[in-house]
Amino acid sequence: MMNNTSNGMISAPSSSSATANTQSPGIKTYFKTPEGKYKLHYEKTHPSGLLHYTHGKTVTQVTIAHLKEKPAPSTPTGTSSSSSASSGFRSATARLLGGGNGNRALSFVGSNGGSKNVNTNARIGASFTASSSSTSTTSTNFDGKGSYLVFNVGDAIFISDLNSQDKDPVKSIHISNSNPMCHAFQPDAKDGHDLLIGLNTGDVYTVSLRQQLQDVGKKLVSAQHYNKDGCVNNSSCTSIAWVPGGDGTFIVAHADGNLYVYEKNKEGATDSTFSAIRDPTQFSVDKAKYSKSNPVARWHIGQGSVNCISFSNDGAYLATVGRDGYLRIFDFSTQKLVCGVKSYYGALLCCAWSMDGKYLLTGGEDDLVQVWSMEDRKVVAWGEGHNSWVSGVAFDSYWSSPNSDGSGDNVMYRFGSVGQDTQLLLWDLEMDEIVVPLRRPPGGSPTYSTGSQSAHWDNIVPMGTLQPAPCMRDVPKLSPVVAHRVHTEPLSGLIFTQESVITACREGQIKIWTRPDTESSSCSETNPTTSKLSLASKVGGSS
Amino acid sequence: MGAAGSKLEKALGDQFPEGERYFGFENFGNTCYCNSVLQALYFCVPFREQLLEYYTSNKSVADAEENLMTCLADLFSQISSQKKKTGVIAPKRFVQRLKKQNELFRSYMHQDAHEFLNYLLNEVVDILEKEAKATKTEHETSSSSSPEKIANGPKAPLANGVHKEPIVTWVHNIFQGILTNETRCLRCETVTARDETFLDLSLDIEQNSSITSCLKNFSSTETLHAEDKFFCDKCCSLQEAQKRMKIKKPPHILVIHLKRFKYIEQLGRYKKLSYRVVFPLELKLSNTVEPYADIEYSLFAVVVHVGSGPNHGHYVSLVKSHNHWLFFDDENVEMIEESAVQTFFGSSQEYSSNTDHGYILFYESLTPTK
Numbered sequence: 001m002m003n004n005t006s007n008g009m010i011s012a013p014s015s016s017s018a019t020a021n022t023q024s025p026g027i028k029t030y031f032k033t034p035e036g037k038y039k040l041h042y043e044k045t046h047p048s049g050l051l052h053y054t055h056g057k058t059v060t061q062v063t064i065a066h067l068k069e070k071p072a073p074s075t076p077t078g079t080s081s082s083s084s085a086s087s088g089f090r091s092a093t094a095r096l097l098g099g100g101n102g103n104r105a106l107s108f109v110g111s112n113g114g115s116k117n118v119n120t121n122a123r124i125g126a127s128f129t130a131s132s133s134s135t136s137t138t139s140t141n142f143d144g145k146g147s148y149l150v151f152n153v154g155d156a157i158f159i160s161d162l163n164s165q166d167k168d169p170v171k172s173i174h175i176s177n178s179n180p181m182c183h184a185f186q187p188d189a190k191d192g193h194d195l196l197i198g199l200n201t202g203d204v205y206t207v208s209l210r211q212q213l214q215d216v217g218k219k220l221v222s223a224q225h226y227n228k229d230g231c232v233n234n235s236s237c238t239s240i241a242w243v244p245g246g247d248g249t250f251i252v253a254h255a256d257g258n259l260y261v262y263e264k265n266k267e268g269a270t271d272s273t274f275s276a277i278r279d280p281t282q283f284s285v286d287k288a289k290y291s292k293s294n295p296v297a298r299w300h301i302g303q304g305s306v307n308c309i310s311f312s313n314d315g316a317y318l319a320t321v322g323r324d325g326y327l328r329i330f331d332f333s334t335q336k337l338v339c340g341v342k343s344y345y346g347a348l349l350c351c352a353w354s355m356d357g358k359y360l361l362t363g364g365e366d367d368l369v370q371v372w373s374m375e376d377r378k379v380v381a382w383g384e385g386h387n388s389w390v391s392g393v394a395f396d397s398y399w400s401s402p403n404s405d406g407s408g409d410n411v412m413y414r415f416g417s418v419g420q421d422t423q424l425l426l427w428d429l430e431m432d433e434i435v436v437p438l439r440r441p442p443g444g445s446p447t448y449s450t451g452s453q454s455a456h457w458d459n460i461v462p463m464g465t466l467q468p469a470p471c472m473r474d475v476p477k478l479s480p481v482v483a484h485r486v487h488t489e490p491l492s493g494l495i496f497t498q499e500s501v502i503t504a505c506r507e508g509q510i511k512i513w514t515r516p517d518t519e520s521s522s523c524s525e526t527n528p529t530t531s532k533l534s535l536a537s538k539v540g541g542s543s
Numbered sequence: 544m545g546a547a548g549s550k551l552e553k554a555l556g557d558q559f560p561e562g563e564r565y566f567g568f569e570n571f572g573n574t575c576y577c578n579s580v581l582q583a584l585y586f587c588v589p590f591r592e593q594l595l596e597y598y599t600s601n602k603s604v605a606d607a608e609e610n611l612m613t614c615l616a617d618l619f620s621q622i623s624s625q626k627k628k629t630g631v632i633a634p635k636r637f638v639q640r641l642k643k644q645n646e647l648f649r650s651y652m653h654q655d656a657h658e659f660l661n662y663l664l665n666e667v668v669d670i671l672e673k674e675a676k677a678t679k680t681e682h683e684t685s686s687s688s689s690p691e692k693i694a695n696g697p698k699a700p701l702a703n704g705v706h707k708e709p710i711v712t713w714v715h716n717i718f719q720g721i722l723t724n725e726t727r728c729l730r731c732e733t734v735t736a737r738d739e740t741f742l743d744l745s746l747d748i749e750q751n752s753s754i755t756s757c758l759k760n761f762s763s764t765e766t767l768h769a770e771d772k773f774f775c776d777k778c779c780s781l782q783e784a785q786k787r788m789k790i791k792k793p794p795h796i797l798v799i800h801l802k803r804f805k806y807i808e809q810l811g812r813y814k815k816l817s818y819r820v821v822f823p824l825e826l827k828l829s830n831t832v833e834p835y836a837d838i839e840y841s842l843f844a845v846v847v848h849v850g851s852g853p854n855h856g857h858y859v860s861l862v863k864s865h866n867h868w869l870f871f872d873d874e875n876v877e878m879i880e881e882s883a884v885q886t887f888f889g890s891s892q893e894y895s896s897n898t899d900h901g902y903i904l905f906y907e908s909l910t911p912t913k
Contacts, residue, residue: 255882305882325825345839346823365823367755387749387756389821420821421751422891471837472829489891490751490819 031484033426036516038484041500043167044160044510046153058179058200060508062493063150064162065185065195065209147497148209150195152180153508157197157220159213160510162497174218175199184250185209186242193224193264198237198252202230206250206264226262226294231271233258239308243332244315252295253306253320260295274298283328285335299335301328308350312357317374319360321348326466327362327372339377339461342469344368349389354413355397359429361415363390369417369478371429377461379470381429385480388421391506392494396426398515399496416501420490424503424513425480486511551629551869554878559628560865566622567874569633575873576656577638577648579858580663582871583844583905585619586862587796593713594619611663612670614640631874656846656858657745657800657903664714664742671712718742720794723832726767728775729783735776738791743798743903750818751891754799754826754904762788762830790831793838797828797906804853813853817897819889822904824881840906847887848902859899861887 029040147162148170157180158169178201186194192208197220199205204226215221227233235256243249248264257280272288277300284300304323311318317338318330325343330336346365353360359380360372369383369390399414413429461467489505496502501513551565568578584590598616614637622632642649645662711719724737746757764787767773773784799822807814826840843863850856859872861884868884870877887901 345825345827365753365821365825366827367753388751388753389823420753420819421756469837472827473836 027485027488031424031482031513033482033516038501038513038515041512041514042165044149044151044169044512045167046151046156046158046508047168047172057154058152058181059492059506060151060153060504060510061182062495062502062504062510063183063185063195064495064497064502065148065150065159066187067145067148067210068187069145148213149502149510150183150185150209151504151508151510152183155179157183158508159209162512171213172218173212173220175220178203181237182240184240184242189242190248190265196240196242196250196252198240200236202227202232202234202237202254204237204240204252204262224264227252227260228271232274232295233260238306241309241311244311244313246315251309251318253309255305257301257303257306257322259299259301259306259309259320261297261299262295266292266294266296270294272296283337299330302326304347307348310351310353310360312353313355314357317353317357319351319353321351321362321364323347325364325469327351327360327370328466329360329374337464337466339464340466341372341379342467343370344382344469344472346389349391350393352394352415354395354415359395359413361393361395361417363393363417363419365389367419369393369415369425369427371478378467379475380431381478382475383417383425383427383478383480385425385483386417386419386421386423388419388490390417390419391490391492392418392504394494394496396496396501398498416494416496418486418491418494418503420506422485422487422489422491422505424484424486424491424494424501426482427478427480429478486513549629551876551878555867558867560867563628563864564622564625565629565864565869565876566625567631567871567876569631569635570873571633571635571638572651573653574634574638575858576654576659577641578634578873579846579860579871580656580660580903581615581618581634581637582860582862583846583903584660584663585622586844586864587717587905587907589717589795589907590714591619591623593717595623609640610670611637611640611644611666615663615667629876653855655804656848657743660798660846660903661743664718668712668714671714672710675710675712714742715740717796718794718798720744720790720797721792723789723791725787725789726773727785727787728773728778729785731775731777731782733775733777742794743800745800745802748801748803748816748818748820752818752820754820754822755829757801757820758828758830762790788830790828790835793828793831793835793908795908797826797840797908799904799906801900801902801904803848803900803902815848815851815853815856815900817851817890817893817895817900819891820901821885821888822901824884825909826906837910839909841909842884842904843907844905845884845887845901846903847899849899851898856898858902 030037032038149160149162151158151160155175155178157173157175159171159173160166160169164170175197178199180197181200182198184196186196192210193206195207195209195212197205197207205220205223206226207220207223211222212220233254233256235254235258237252238255239253241251243251250262250264252260252262254260270290270293272290272293272295274286274288278284280300280303282300283302286298286300288294288296288298301320301322302324306320306322308322309318309320311332316332318332320328320330325345325347326340327343327348328340329338331338343362343364344366348362348364350364351360351362358374360374362370362372363386364370367384367386367388367390369386370379371381371383372378373380394416396414396416401412401414412431415427415429417425417427419425486503487505487509489507489509491503492506493504494502499514501515502510503513504510552559568574568581570578594612594616597612598620601613601616618632618634618637625632644666647662648654648659719740719742722739722741724739726735726737727733728735744758744761746754746761748757749760764785766783766785768783772781773786774780775782775784801820803816803818804813805816806812822842822845824842826842827837828835828840831838845861847859847861848856849859857872859870861879862869862871868879868881870879870883886897887899889900890897
């Protein structure tokens, strides 16, 4: 009765590409996309002695940090010169597209972002050698500019120079008796405290990245310490973010389902107290009992860990994902739930906004990359292609659509995802290609002309409600444009920059993949049909 | 041991579930394979309830003839009727009976937990079927009213060679699902479907994959060609064909066995695959036939193999009971965090100090499957 024999019989030859991958130790140093070849430029990691000690204890997150020329600018600069798509990494928030809810023209994410960043690119390029040499030799009086990667492994925070070939970090900071879990950077932060660090003990630090680089020691210097010894909340920090344009306001998510709002500029360092949570199953916001304390507010999201938080670029919306599988979108200023949806199944692990604020990506334990539309208030696509949990998602805001001819109707987005299957997947989302699936009459043959549309597409969802998981047949499926195994370990993060795609694995290895040469790659050769959103429910990206 | 019990009681405090008992099992020399599976089955609530019901209704009969099932029912009833909430029980009678009955389990060698589960469930099925048949002949009403039958049921002969409509026991109602094996002849396009039942699914595993992905591979299309051609009834000849396995009826309790012990031909022996295979706490099956799509399952027990090789090591189990996760290691029972479940996924490196790997997963359907 136990079906051993038949199982063995059919499942033996089923594995194809994945097995081949795991058996070959070598990982290709490039991958091809319709627009050209991405090449492994260099790798960043932590000093090797640390490896075994930390193994499995923490999951590495990466933050990209662009330091500007002058130390700790006290006058706010007009526009943020640096930008990067933030994702499973909390990165310096770019505010290129300000309003976010703009018109059609704004939705040409790729080209728009690209053109605006040309000079940024040049500047980073110029600072290349200067910054790397200055940090390696005379880092003690560092006050230049540069791009850095901040990442956590075990009990340490490492800072690497993004543009140097050096594999080793320029700076290691050890936090005694606890592990950093998450971090975020804000280039325009006032009074120089631009880097946030959240620990497994619940403690939170704000520091100046520049001051850390200037210091020779292995400890955090001039740190502002919040939630000391977890006195307000002692569950692990999971995700941390600056409120865009929030003038020093930041948010920390915890493993017990709470978020805390801190105001960096607030006088007085007393710790806050909050009233008990009335109903742990319900969303509630509470203000601190005393006004001169931090954190200023507690948001109880729900039961189970909040795994990731992400602000829309204009700071209007806050998205959270967590153990209960729900994506929730809040209006940050009114503290109200706007909308949300449950994953197909299992926890959600990561989320990221599109630059224009129209779409949200989530990834999680159902192996799916989910695309949520703010306009439709619906899941508009499921990306199938990962062979394990999806741990990082991000829109590529620098990518320009090959057919961005200004027709306006053909909006296209490029996004990426990384998973515990060690793969990086790139996806194209072309909204006019989305076909609304029709409900098939039970038992009947598939019909596309008759039959009523399924409830998934019909219902008008009232404001502030959480939708149940959609049915498999109701959601259009996407197949990846490219799938590439980038590390030997499960992945934990993904960042798109102007020049490259950055991938990180859980154990603290980071790889920087340079984009195709814009000159040599001819966009005309690309075949858009391979990358379109289609209804084909092919499994596992088997091509 | 009393201290360990009270520690668990303290940990649970006033959250200790009403009427629930958490008892460790004594180890009689390499009987951890048995202990870990018995704990998972005890906390498989529909199985426990049916077995206890059987125990109460058959008390007098059970006295007459001892078998593996009466020993199991006896053990479960012993646990559930304990005055103390926690402690240790010696499943002596059950283990003795097991060893008496099957020489495979008689030695003090390390045994395979999945083989034991397989043997135990089939034994219970056999006993129930025999009893059902006995009552059937007693009443001499073999046709209409008696046990329900599955349409499209298996044609497989029963152990004693009787070719009759199979009897559906409560074990079937809990664990049995139906697979359909669809073969499409590439010449005439005719689809031949053959159904078979299963009490668990054995899945091939890959490094850094998920259960979802293993299930997809299980149902992926396979082409039969060359030596392996398919005899098409319509074409009356061997033809190339495409074969695909789907779940026609998902079981109420889905038992997934990860094939971690693999025969390596070059080595001439079995090897343990320590691959990292992640399993979510909630799961839906992607490979079902239409009306059963989107059925959600929830993980409630994991049998874990501890050790680097196939011929030695240890078994423990993780069990979810009343929304608490518990860790059973022979006589020890501890409460663990839900997030600790992920430390049993396996390792993404071949040689790792982490050797505790999920081996048998028990999922319960949250949606009624009937």
